[in-house]
Amino acid sequence: MIFKKWMAATATIALLAGCSAEPAENEETEAEKSAEEAPMATPEPAKEETKEEAEPEAEAEPEAEVPEEPAAEATAEPKYRVNAANWRVEPISDAPAEAVLITIDDAPDDHSVEMATALKELEVPAIFFVNGHFLDTDEEKENLKKIHEMGFAIGNHTYTHTNLKTIGEAQQKEEILSLSQTVEEIIGEKPKFFRAPNGSNTDFSEALVAQEGMLLMNWSYGYDWEKQYMDAAALTDIMVNTEFLGNGSNLLMHDREWTAAALPGIIKGLSSKGYSFVDPDEIEGITP
C-alpha cells in the first residue's frame, strides 16, 4: 500500500533525488548515477513536478508555536502524523498546521554535535538519521550519546548507506537491524524512525521497518547536496524561500559544513515566516 502511495507521490519524490545525491563521497558522477537509479521516475527538475504539491501558505501566526514539552511522556497524545503520500507531517486535531519537521541525515559525522547544539539553543527539535559507519569509534559513539542526551530523536539510515534496491533481502535486513542494534548499544534504545538512503525503499525493507516498529519517512525538500547550495548563505536563502515550503514540510538537511553554518539562519528564517517545529516525539506511531 505504501508503495502505491509512493508511486502516486512521484511528484514529491522527484525532489527526493536529494538523498541519492548526497555528497557522502562528494563525487558528482556518483551522485548523478544514483539519481538516475533513484525510484523517482521523473528525471526532470522537480520544481515543476512538485508545484501542485505546494500549498498556498496560510496567514502567518507566529504566536502559534508548539510549546516545548518534555520528551517521552508515555501518556502524551500524538499531535502529528506523517502523510505517506507526500511525507508531510499533518496535525491531528488542534496542533498547529503551520509547522515543519527538521531532519539531519548522514549523522553523526563531523558536524552533527554542532548542529544539535545550535538546534538545542534555538529550542528546535529534530531527527538525526544515523549511519553505522559513523559509529565505529568511541568518539563517534560519544557524539551519538551527546545528541541523544540533548533530547533529539535518532533515526535509522542504514548501516553503510547502501541503496536498498541494489542488495538482497538478507543484506537489507543486516543493513537495518545491525544499525538498530548498534544504536541501542550506545544510547539504550533503538531508533524510532527510518529513512532509506536515496529514499530508495523496497517492499521487503518497508515490511521490516514496520515490523521493527519504526516509522518510515522520506522528505519534502532539501538542497544541501546541490553544488550551488554548498554555501551557507545560498542554502539559508533557498531553504527558507523555496516555493516548496508549506505546512508540514519535512526538511532534509545533512551533516555538512555549509549546512551546519546555515542552520541557525534557516531556523530563524522559518520562524519569522510563522512556522513552528514539530517535535518528533509527538508524531503518531512514536507516541502511542
Ligand SMILES: [Zn+2]
Ligand atoms: Zn543519506
